[in-house]
Amino acid sequence: MAKRLHPRSAVAQRTAGITLDHAAPVYDWLAPLMTLGSEHRLHKQVVARLALDRPADVLDIGCGTGTLTRQIYDALPADAPRRVCGVDAAEAMIAVAQKKAGARPGLAFAAALAEELPYPDGSFDRVLSTFFFHHLNYELKVKSLAEIARVLRPGGQAAILDVDVPYSFFGQICAWSGFWLFHQAEIAENIRGKLRAALDESPWRGRWQIASRHSGYLSLFTMVKPQEKQP
Numbered sequence: 001m002a003k004r005l006h007p008r009s010a011v012a013q014r015t016a017g018i019t020l021d022h023a024a025p026v027y028d029w030l031a032p033l034m035t036l037g038s039e040h041r042l043h044k045q046v047v048a049r050l051a052l053d054r055p056a057d058v059l060d061i062g063c064g065t066g067t068l069t070r071q072i073y074d075a076l077p078a079d080a081p082r083r084v085c086g087v088d089a090a091e092a093m094i095a096v097a098q099k100k101a102g103a104r105p106g107l108a109f110a111a112a113l114a115e116e117l118p119y120p121d122g123s124f125d126r127v128l129s130t131f132f133f134h135h136l137n138y139e140l141k142v143k144s145l146a147e148i149a150r151v152l153r154p155g156g157q158a159a160i161l162d163v164d165v166p167y168s169f170f171g172q173i174c175a176w177s178g179f180w181l182f183h184q185a186e187i188a189e190n191i192r193g194k195l196r197a198a199l200d201e202s203p204w205r206g207r208w209q210i211a212s213r214h215s216g217y218l219s220l221f222t223m224v225k226p227q228e229k230q231p
Helices: 021-034 039-049 067-075 091-101 138-151 167-180 183-193 194-201
Strands: 055-061 083-088 107-111 124-130 152-163 208-214 217-224
Touching: 021 091, 021 194, 039 067, 039 124, 039 152, 039 208, 039 217, 055 067, 055 138, 067 083, 067 107, 067 124, 091 107, 091 138, 107 183, 124 138, 138 152, 138 194, 152 183, 152 194, 183 194, 194 217
Parallel strands: 055 083, 055 124, 083 107, 124 152
Antiparallel strands: 152 217, 208 217
């Protein structure tokens, strides 16, 4: 099925994943609409899973205009230095996120690819991604999951909220409607369980679980990187 073609920024042209430079001006009202008004509630559940009541370095992958990234920053203790980074391949999205960030020391946004994160090994205590992995084909899913494992510190936690195998009739309708609306084979992959398969093909094999399910077709996957063995 042919994909719709839209202008892509220089960074976005380096990936085979779906990017949304063209949607940046309307993304903040489009995202809640596409989640049937549940975006804010789902974001709160993801933030709650990250245990942000203590200082932590956090990375938000596929951050869009940075709505959740800012929520994470504001959830961290204000009496300690905060470091929260948001990355997205769409440079137009990053431009909006930077504009909306305001005066938040330690909050940074960068145009970058999930499969080639521009951070050293063990840079973050928490890594999350919401509504992003259905923009990646199977190969990029596996690569991006490996990158999450690489940039996490031992004992660090990751969370992914995305389209998954539907578990209700309503979920079937929502999931397949999204596929037919956007003509994305990547969405169909998630519906057929390929995100789960990618987790099993990545360093997260045997280390992931479904923490919660939502709206009949969404799953919150959580992972913990093992602590390094003492000599």
